[in-house]
Amino acid sequence: MERKHFAIAGFAGLIVAIQLATRLTGTEYFLTQLTMTAYYSLVIVGLCMLIGYAGQISLGHAGFFAIGGYVSAFLTTFDLKSHHGAFISLMERSGALVSRQDIYGGTLLTVHPWIACAAAILLTVAVAYLVGGPVLKLKGHYLAMATLGIGIIVYRIVLGTEFLGASDGISEVPGFPLPGGLVITGDSSSRISNYYLAWGVVILGMVLLLNLIRSRVGRALAAVHGAEDAAGAMGIPTARYKLHTFVLSAVFASLAGVLLTHFNGGIGPSEAGVMKSVRYVAIVAIGGMANLWGALSMSLVLNYLSLRGYFGTYDDAVFGVILILIMMFAPDGLLRRHLLSDLKRLVSRTPAGEEAP
């Protein structure tokens, strides 16, 4: 077995250990937050790929998360019963629509969650390609501001659109059915299965990204990050690789949005807010930029603490402080590979390598 497999097996073991620990201590209600943490972690590992390996910052990933969540939530709650047309009857006959009871006992005819999920991902890919092309041509603070702007536009649109629930968001989103009778839902009876489903998705995502890093694409991205001009001169299509990584990380965020919305049974505009995007970047930064495992473990700890309310009313401030401290003292991220040698250098007081302007 390779080192990579050990790490994945170790992480899966940790997930099982956490579940067993909550069972033994009778604190299984923690699993709800841990499941939500899993979906946020999915955003973070995707963003880590973009920031750490492709070297492109994005302060707008909450926007992609919200696109996924909102499209899925809207399609699975919007009643099509009173709408008639060739397209709708075609969809109904092909099984793309499902009929279910709402909480008042009436019947609802809505789009099937799988179709809604596919639509959400497709829209995210389209948006990411559309804005990614021009945005990734920008560098430095222009890139930061442009991605921040995209996030704010999504936030403003969901906040200002009546049929997306405006400031209330969308609620009563049904569960997400999976083969084998499993359902992604916040129902407390299926808490344990949901916990494993969520982390299973994260582990799958990690396997995909870890393989990607060790592939031709990953090496090309490392070259782009190191010296973009040199990589271009070597014949690497830098723009295309950057764009594809951007789209991939947007899809990760969008999928997390879809699944978390079905888990929570709803989504609100705060999920698209700037603070969420900043939080994702802060966690990637503290995890060590180009360190997927670091980002994942930090996400597990910080998101969980935040969701359990340990930071109280200082929730946003905590992440702001983290971001400032990391950027001031360790702009390459905290948990990185050469942490030990860095510490040694700090102790022996030899000057570190100068940062490029």
Place this chain on the structure above:
Amino acid sequence: MLGGMIAVTMHKLVPLPLAILFAVVLTMIVGAVIEIVFIRWLHKPSVLRMVIITIGISILIREIALHIWGESVRALPYFTGSSVSSINLGGVYISSQVLWVVGIGALAVAALTAFFGLTMLGRQMRACAANRDAARLCGIDAKNMVTLSFVLSAAIGAIGGCVVCPITYVQYDSGTQLAIKGFTVAILGGLGNSTAAVGAGMILGILESFSIWVLPTAYKEAISIAILLAILFVKPSGIFGSAEAARLKEF
């Protein structure tokens, strides 16, 4: 935001001009402290790093303001007259506060232009912006210039906050929107050109106001950002800035 909030708080204790003066001075001190604590000692920070640090600081200030002032919306009283009185200017009725905003805005631009064009300090600052190393070789203390520019922009921001807040009101989170809009306008006008920035600000304001003809009001904020994106994609040097000047700046 900070300027407006402090002025509102101080106005309960002292008369309006004194409250505004106090707010501006305090905000300048905050600006200086931020620069000295967070930015000054970094060794050759990249611009991106500084942007992320300042975003973090703005979140921090916002949270602190939330804990000090709470979520309530506040406003200063109108400088002259009241919210219902207006002045007749050749048949057009304008609120007196609007005239204050325009007047003080014009004054600020004039003062800045004079500062950068006529005083030694202003020229030194421009030299630092154009070429930091060369400026230092000429004996200019570049670090002090950066601190000074933070103080200066904090002061202008605070004045702006005080002048506008009788009309727009002020709240703990009203800073973020203004920061984005300010950045949009600065890019639109071409960085480092205060006269063009005013023109750009007017264009943005007019576009935003007219956008509610075709789009719901709730999308108004999104318009200014969409304009920012469009400018960045098409002409990052700004509509009034020259491409060469933008290329000279090291970002």
